[in-house]
Amino acid sequence: MVVCPPARYLVFFQYFGTRYSGVMETSNDQSLIGVQNYLEKAAQNLKPVAPVKFHISSRTDTGVHALCNAAHVDIQRAPGKPAFEEKQLVHGLNHHLKPEPICILNAHRVPSTFHARFSALSRTYVYRLLMGCSHHSEIPVFERNLCWAPGGGYLNVPAMQEAAQFLVGTHDFSTFRSLSSETPFQSPIRTVFQVDIQPSSGFLSHHYEHRGLEFWELKFRSRSFLYRQVRRMVGALVAVGQGKLTPHRIKELLELKDSRAFPPNAMAPPSGLFLKSVEYSEADLDTKVE
Numbered sequence: 001m002v003v004c005p006p007a008r009y010l011v012f013f014q015y016f017g018t019r020y021s022g023v024m025e026t027s028n029d030q031s032l033i034g035v036q037n038y039l040e041k042a043a044q045n046l047k048p049v050a051p052v053k054f055h056i057s058s059r060t061d062t063g064v065h066a067l068c069n070a071a072h073v074d075i076q077r078a079p080g081k082p083a084f085e086e087k088q089l090v091h092g093l094n095h096h097l098k099p100e101p102i103c104i105l106n107a108h109r110v111p112s113t114f115h116a117r118f119s120a121l122s123r124t125y126v127y128r129l130l131m132g133c134s135h136h137s138e139i140p141v142f143e144r145n146l147c148w149a150p151g152g153g154y155l156n157v158p159a160m161q162e163a164a165q166f167l168v169g170t171h172d173f174s175t176f177r178s179l180s181s182e183t184p185f186q187s188p189i190r191t192v193f194q195v196d197i198q199p200s201s202g203f204l205s206h207h208y209e210h211r212g213l214e215f216w217e218l219k220f221r222s223r224s225f226l227y228r229q230v231r232r233m234v235g236a237l238v239a240v241g242q243g244k245l246t247p248h249r250i251k252e253l254l255e256l257k258d259s260r261a262f263p264p265n266a267m268a269p270p271s272g273l274f275l276k277s278v279e280y281s282e283a284d285l286d287t288k289v290e
Contacts, residue, residue: 006050006074007083010108010116010285011093012278013039016101017065017270018145023056032062035102039071042096046084049076057116057278058123061228063145063270067126068105070278072116083109108285119284122193124221124276127234127268128200131155131214140213142203147215148234148272155241157197157216163240163247164195164218166254167233174257176233177226178267186226188257194221197237219276234268 015023015035025036036054043052057070075084084092086107093104133139133149167176174188200217218237220230236253239245245263253261 004077004079004081004083006076006112008072008074008110008112008114009084009086009089010070010072010110010114010280011054011089012068012070012105012107014066014068014103014105017060017063019101020062022062022064023058023060023066023069036071038097038100038102039093042093043073043075045096046075046089046092047078049078055116057120058275060273060275061270064273064275065146066275068277069275070116070120070280072110072114074112110284114284116278119280120223120278121281122221122223122279123225124194124219124279125225125230126274126276127218127220127230128272128274129155129216129218129234129238130202131216132212138211138213140202140205140208145271147202148238148269150238150242152242154214155216155238156243157241159243159247160237160241161197163237163245163250164197166247166251167195168192171254172257173226173229173254174259175253175261176229176236177259178228178232179259180227182227188226190222190224190226190229192220192222194219195233228267231268231270231273232262232266234272235266236263238268239263239266 020035021030021032023035026034028037036056039054040052052073052075054071054073060066086109089107090104128147130139130147130149131154136149139149170191172188173190177188196219198217200215202215218234236250240247
């Protein structure tokens with residue numbers, strides 16, 4: 001009986017982050033566990049020969065959502081069984097993920113040298129802000145856990161857009177990272193390709209336009225981000241919009257290169273943050289694997 005080697009797949013998936021401790025695997029005895037736990041449990045139900053491990057491209061924290069994250073996974077089937085076709089794998093995983101708010105979007109066969117984290121060209125995050133709420137009880141029920149409504153009324157968006165341009169480019173982002181066990185081993189130098197602040201829409205929001213609520217999206221794209229860097233950048237930009245910081249103060253905070261210089265309690269909450277996409281080269285996704 002012919003034994004086929006493991007087949008490697010790049011899998012794109014989305015999830016509603018409020019239900020989970022984050023995307024990364026945790027011990028199963030916690031009250032909230034990771035998205036990865038559910039992905040691997042679903043994969044085991046496909047009866048692979050060896051345990052399946054998802055190698056996640058982009059880590060997200062508790063309460064952070066993903067419109068599209070990515071992971072690579074090696075799956076070896078029993079002797080005599082061919083490798084899963086891509087659509088077959090998507091349908092099989094989704095069947096076993098019900099009823100969790102996790103969905104496999106698509107899968108690609110990739111070479112065994114491909115790595116979901118290290119082969120990524122860039123990652124794009126979107127942060128959703130809601131303006132016009134004088135109290136958190138005014139957040140529409142369909143938007144709870146999916147946006148942040150900072151206090152203090154409407155924000156000065158032009159000032160935020162001016163400040164955002166200081167974050168574009170290659171900088172030492174030490175001030176804009178939270179300390180973690182990985183801090184001593186990670187360079188704080190990152191290149192941010194894009195920071196945009198644009199008006200957006202809410203779920204069915206055209207039905208309650210009379211309430212004067214405004215949705216805005218802050219978009220950030222970089223090859224990679226430091227721990228909680230996006231939430232700190234959003235928090236600082238909102239502080240500019242509230243008049244607590246001047247736009248130029250963002251440049252000064254960057255130049256201080258010290259996480260302790262970040263304004264206290266200014267970090268944005270996880271609820272409004274979405275990993276929008278992980279970008280790969282077309283050549284990686286178009287590779288024919290026999």
